Amino acid sequence: MKKIKFSAFLSTAIVCYLFWLVLTGQIVSIFTGGASLQILLAGALVSIIAALFSARFFIRSKAFYLANPVKFFIWIYYSVIVFMWELIKANIDVALRAFGFKKNKPGIVKVESDLKSDYGLAALANSITLTPGTITLDIAECDGKNYFYIHWIDVATADVKEAGDAIKGTMEKWIRRIWE
């Protein structure tokens, strides 16, 4: 069994304990008074045991990358305003296609990305998949660069650069600012 770092174990245990507090409803009764000590202690025990087994699946590199408050607020701003705007635009587009106002011509394009870290690549792939109209199929590494294979519902160009500009939009700039 591989040895796990203490920071990885600690961050996993904190996340597990927050989930315990939320799902048992104790996080409200801490503020209003009347939290039960028994439930709090049982949750601490269970989350420590769960973190011992599962920390090596969750954390690979830096454990506390979002503990920096500036990065945390940029992350909130990205996911509430920038990403939500992209989501609404793509949703209206796909809804118009569904009702038959536009024709669709599907295809699979290849897009280049210059992000390096695992967290950044995963965040960009999940953002692309979550917007309707594009689904990430695979990520391949070739000559030190990372390429996404994306199924796109409306192929405008098959070129690597232009398709990348049309799909990624402003999302890559913000993700590079958070996770690099």
Next chain:
Amino acid sequence: MRYIIDILIAISLLFALAGVVGMIRFRDVFSRMQASTNISTLGVIGVILGAIIYSAVVLGDYSMVVKLVVMGIFYIITNPIAGHAVAKAAYRRGMAKDLELECDKYGEDLENAD
């Protein structure tokens, strides 16, 4: 305040209707998958926002608010993972072979690698 909640839920219902119509009408597998993403993004977010406002203002039950926030975050995190896994499995099963695709870079690169 009731009108804001009703408008949010009605917007969400409209996008869910668009997703359902797309899933019935579209021709190939991957396009239907795109339409199902439409249901699980804005179709969920509108209802969750409306429910948060309703349970905080009308009901005054804050444990419900916390649970709804957790549900929203859970939907947003897990939906792209499931979509990505299902799409990759569908491609590896060869379901894109006899479709009319505009271009297929993934298939070309897979053939070159072999």
Next chain:
Amino acid sequence: MNELLFFAICFVALALVLFYRLIKGPSVVDRAVTADSIEILTDMALILFALHSGRSIYLDIALVTAVLGFIGSVLVSRYLEGRL
């Protein structure tokens, strides 16, 4: 108070429309994606019913069905890739 019930009935009707794709769907992937969507629409109806009745036990049921739907679709995709 009754608008919430009306919206919940609309979501359930949309889920019933999707049963057409679930029965007819030409491939396995269609059925898996459609079952996931039906589960999400039913969850929305459960949330609205929880608001209507004011009891948070329905929210727990919706959370559990969301977890089960996610695990189910990931399991189906692992099986299709032949790695299970």
